[in-house]
Amino acid sequence: MMELRKTIAGRIALTAIATVILLFLALPIVVILVTSFSNNAFAAFPPQAWTLNWYKALFADGSKWPAALTLSAFVACLSTLFSLIIGVTAATALTRSELPLRSAVYALVLGPLVIPQIVTALGLFLLFEPAAMLGSPIAIALGHTVLASPIAVLILIATLRGIDERLEDAAASMGAGRLTIARRITFPLAAPGMIAAAIFSFITSFDEFYISQFLSSVDTVTLPVQVYNSLTFDIDPSVTAVSALLTAFAILALGLVALVRWLGSGRQDSLLSVENTTGVATPGGDAV
Amino acid sequence: MAATLTAGTPAGPRKLLASRRTRVGILYALPVVVYLLVLFVYPIFTTLFLSLKNADGSLTLHWYADALTGVNLSVLFTTLRISAETALFSLVFGFILANAISRLKPLWAGLAMLVVVVPHFVSALVRTYGWIIMLGDKGLVNESVPGGPYQLLYNELGVVIGTTSMMLPYTVLLLYGVMRGVDRRLLAAAASMGAGRVTIFRRVYLPLVAPGLASAGLLSFILSLGYYITPALMGGPNQTMIATLINQQVTKENQWNGAAAQGVILLLLTFAGLLLVRLVSSLGASRKKRSAS
Numbered sequence: 001m002m003e004l005r006k007t008i009a010g011r012i013a014l015t016a017i018a019t020v021i022l023l024f025l026a027l028p029i030v031v032i033l034v035t036s037f038s039n040n041a042f043a044a045f046p047p048q049a050w051t052l053n054w055y056k057a058l059f060a061d062g063s064k065w066p067a068a069l070t071l072s073a074f075v076a077c078l079s080t081l082f083s084l085i086i087g088v089t090a091a092t093a094l095t096r097s098e099l100p101l102r103s104a105v106y107a108l109v110l111g112p113l114v115i116p117q118i119v120t121a122l123g124l125f126l127l128f129e130p131a132a133m134l135g136s137p138i139a140i141a142l143g144h145t146v147l148a149s150p151i152a153v154l155i156l157i158a159t160l161r162g163i164d165e166r167l168e169d170a171a172a173s174m175g176a177g178r179l180t181i182a183r184r185i186t187f188p189l190a191a192p193g194m195i196a197a198a199i200f201s202f203i204t205s206f207d208e209f210y211i212s213q214f215l216s217s218v219d220t221v222t223l224p225v226q227v228y229n230s231l232t233f234d235i236d237p238s239v240t241a242v243s244a245l246l247t248a249f250a251i252l253a254l255g256l257v258a259l260v261r262w263l264g265s266g267r268q269d270s271l272l273s274v275e276n277t278t279g280v281a282t283p284g285g286d287a288v
Numbered sequence: 289m290a291a292t293l294t295a296g297t298p299a300g301p302r303k304l305l306a307s308r309r310t311r312v313g314i315l316y317a318l319p320v321v322v323y324l325l326v327l328f329v330y331p332i333f334t335t336l337f338l339s340l341k342n343a344d345g346s347l348t349l350h351w352y353a354d355a356l357t358g359v360n361l362s363v364l365f366t367t368l369r370i371s372a373e374t375a376l377f378s379l380v381f382g383f384i385l386a387n388a389i390s391r392l393k394p395l396w397a398g399l400a401m402l403v404v405v406v407p408h409f410v411s412a413l414v415r416t417y418g419w420i421i422m423l424g425d426k427g428l429v430n431e432s433v434p435g436g437p438y439q440l441l442y443n444e445l446g447v448v449i450g451t452t453s454m455m456l457p458y459t460v461l462l463l464y465g466v467m468r469g470v471d472r473r474l475l476a477a478a479a480s481m482g483a484g485r486v487t488i489f490r491r492v493y494l495p496l497v498a499p500g501l502a503s504a505g506l507l508s509f510i511l512s513l514g515y516y517i518t519p520a521l522m523g524g525p526n527q528t529m530i531a532t533l534i535n536q537q538v539t540k541e542n543q544w545n546g547a548a549a550q551g552v553i554l555l556l557l558t559f560a561g562l563l564l565v566r567l568v569s570s571l572g573a574s575r576k577k578r579s580a581s
Contacts, residue, residue: 018388021381022403028418090320097313116514118531119551123331146328207411227413243414250410
């Protein structure tokens with residue numbers, strides 16, 4: 001009985017501490033969302049009065065925010081396109097072919113994820129500065145792709161590994177050409193993974209700070225660099241509204257990924273269940 | 289599972305196909321390889337060469353000597369100290385949180401993981417700004433804790449609070465995976481032999497998760513080394529880290545060689561950390577094998 005009571009007390013204590021740690025993670029975001037509607041954007045929390053002024057100020061004359069947002073969106077779209085091209089080809093090479101030096105290619109792909117981003121940013125600065133490409137949106141997008149493409153490759157490798165290769169083999173045995181297989185079998189099954197890879201590439205580029213800061217010029221300032229500048233140099237209260245919008249955007253993007261995954265999860269199962277009802281043995285099928 | 293099937297097919301056609309499959313592989317691997325060689329590997333080698341060159345092009349170690357003396361050396365020590373403090377706190381918090389989540393029912397565990405993962409995808413700048421509002425003189429913390437206002441910003445306390453919250457999602461995710469992998473039957477077996485809860489935790493559970501703990505701590509240490517968004521915004525002059533210094537040297541002082549040397553030092557520290565991670569995980573793997581046999 002003594003032992004039991006101690007366990008319950010211990011459990012309550014553990015739950016309480018865990019809740020505090022969860023708050024530690026979530027509170028900064030909640031505070032940003034609330035403050036963006038607060039009359040007093042800098043000092044008091046919780047707010048005394050509510051306003052939409054910071055959101056209105058985003059689009060006021062002389063505001064730098066629309067330009068920064070447009071630039072970031074453009075750069076992120078370019079970077080997503082590059083990442084998808086690199087991601088799809090690289091993932092195909094790493095999962096559907098016999099690639100010499102496979103582990104070296106894999107290590108190369110992981111490189112940008114483990115090297116400190118500031119070092120990558122410095123290297124890209126040293127590459128683009130002599131080429132007089134500082135401030136070029138293309139250069140920033142090319143730089144972001146170094147960080148975004150490995151993530152796309154990893155997501156797409158997982159996607160392609162998750163697709164049962166026997167479906168492709170079966171199509172081939174029925175006389176389908178390689179293009180037909182890619183178009184009718186692999187692509188539809190890989191589509192959710194490709195959408196997820198695109199969304200993560202977009203977020204990576206949209207949020208990227210170090211490379212943007214090194215490669216930007218006075219005229220080309222991405223959204224994160226503008227946020228940083230607003231927090232350090234010119235105190236612009238609309239930065240709260242921007243932050244809240246960025247938060248909403250991140251949550252929306254994650255929700256979208258979850259939705260796509262959920263919608264996509266049914267497809268292969270239904271294809272495989274046809275196989276099951278026809279009595280074909282599926283070795284390891286339960287692992288799918 | 290594809291391997292089990294292909295193993296059954298005759299070797300002949302496979303071999304014929306192999307050369308085509310190899311060619312396709314090389315062709316498809318080209319974009320990523322060329323891209324990363326040009327925009328990732330080559331720039332890093334440029335950095336390395338630049339850190340070893342004088343203004344007139346002759347080789348020198350001057351920039352390293354410069355990076356390892358005076359103010360620059362203290363920046364290096366500050367970086368190591370703040371990274372170590374961050375790693376320690378995110379490891380302790382990460383351990384408690386991951387452990388608590390791994391005991392929850394699936395629905396609650398999923399919700400808790402959502403609270404861990406969602407902030408991770410919100411811009412670090414935004415989260416840092418949230419902390420600045422929260423820890424300010426009239427912020428949530430100072431308003432709700434009596435006896436204040438406490439100085440929670442622009443010092444090391446602020447920096448460690450901020451960076452810990454940035455690294456915590458990584459450690460929680462890593463440790464949660466490790467803890468889910470622990471065979472609960474081992475704990476039950478120890479209990480059936482009469483071991484108390486503390487003994488089970490200390491002699492069975494902790495040794496099983498120890499390699500994961502070490503890698504999670506090292507990972508947050510490595511990630512903190514090159515980080516400066518939060519330290520630059522929440523710290524004071526005494527919390528300048530290597531990455532901030534690199535940025536200043538490039539953007540304000542046009543001192544590329546010095547920045548390159550700092551970058552290479554950061555790179556070497558990262559490699560040392562990664563080597564330790566590998567060592568720890570291989571030790572963990574061999575221990576697991578031994579206990580299984």
